[in-house]
Amino acid sequence: MSHDNIQDHIKVYRNIFLALLTFTVLTVAISYVHFDLVWVGILVGLLIAGIKGYLVAANFMHLNNEKKMIYWILILTASFLVLLFFMPTLWDNNIAHSETTVLFDDPGGREYLEKSSH
């Protein structure tokens, strides 16, 4: 990296910092907004977190300009991560009715199980 190039980088880091602060305020503000559909609120929250995550990964971790090898490692990891997230749905039985979901003494969970077993 040349000297001028680094000065450009510093400017980018400053802008990313301001963007991350703005998105943090936004994500907290939005959590006070009442959405009629709960999943819309969750989706908006995750979307903002995703944008913040992208800004950090692309700029601070330099993933916007990295070697192929790193991208391949991350693609492989991401595919295993997706598999991990959907693993429970691979089983036929409905996990919501399985006793294994109540790991600790969880009154809400027990009540739910009792209701659903009738």
Place this chain on the structure above:
Amino acid sequence: MQIPYNEKLRPDTGLYNAKLGIWLFLASEIMLFGGLFSAYVLLRSSNADFMMHQHYLNVPLATLNTIILITSSVTMVMAWVSLKLNDLKKYKLYMLLTLLCSVGFLIVKFFEYSAKFEHHLYPSTDNFLGTYFTLTGLHGLHIIGGMVVMIYLVGPGVKMWETNKERFTNRVEVIGLYWHFVDLVWIFLFPALYLL
């Protein structure tokens, strides 16, 4: 025996070895936190009352911690940039600022945890608090791990700057990648546990 490709890039990967190493480690970290996030999603989707203790969590303190961690990511990247600019003094300043941020984060976390215990809210209270303490506890351990490496790199480890500038700069880049990852995990933990 000299370990190869500490500074020079390996022709086939285009990377120095430590960078490939840290990315492989981060890949395993993605799976570690991913597994716990997956457990969170599973527990939440299978129990309508899973989040009933969420209102006990302190959103202003967590927001403060988010800002602290974002700031520390910037000071960390600036520490690396300072070395690229051949400015060891600034490097030390930015590294110490990063350390200061991480201490601040842990202090805030200490107050948060103490308040929970005072209200008799423990990991064993229910599934939500179990998940909350596991995820934030593991994340907190990562903060402490990063601090140990930072203390070394701003303390005794800084001697390497005299003998091998490039390798030392690479070491700082590697701890930086780790630190940004810890920041990234928090970016998702914060809304998942406190807000949504």
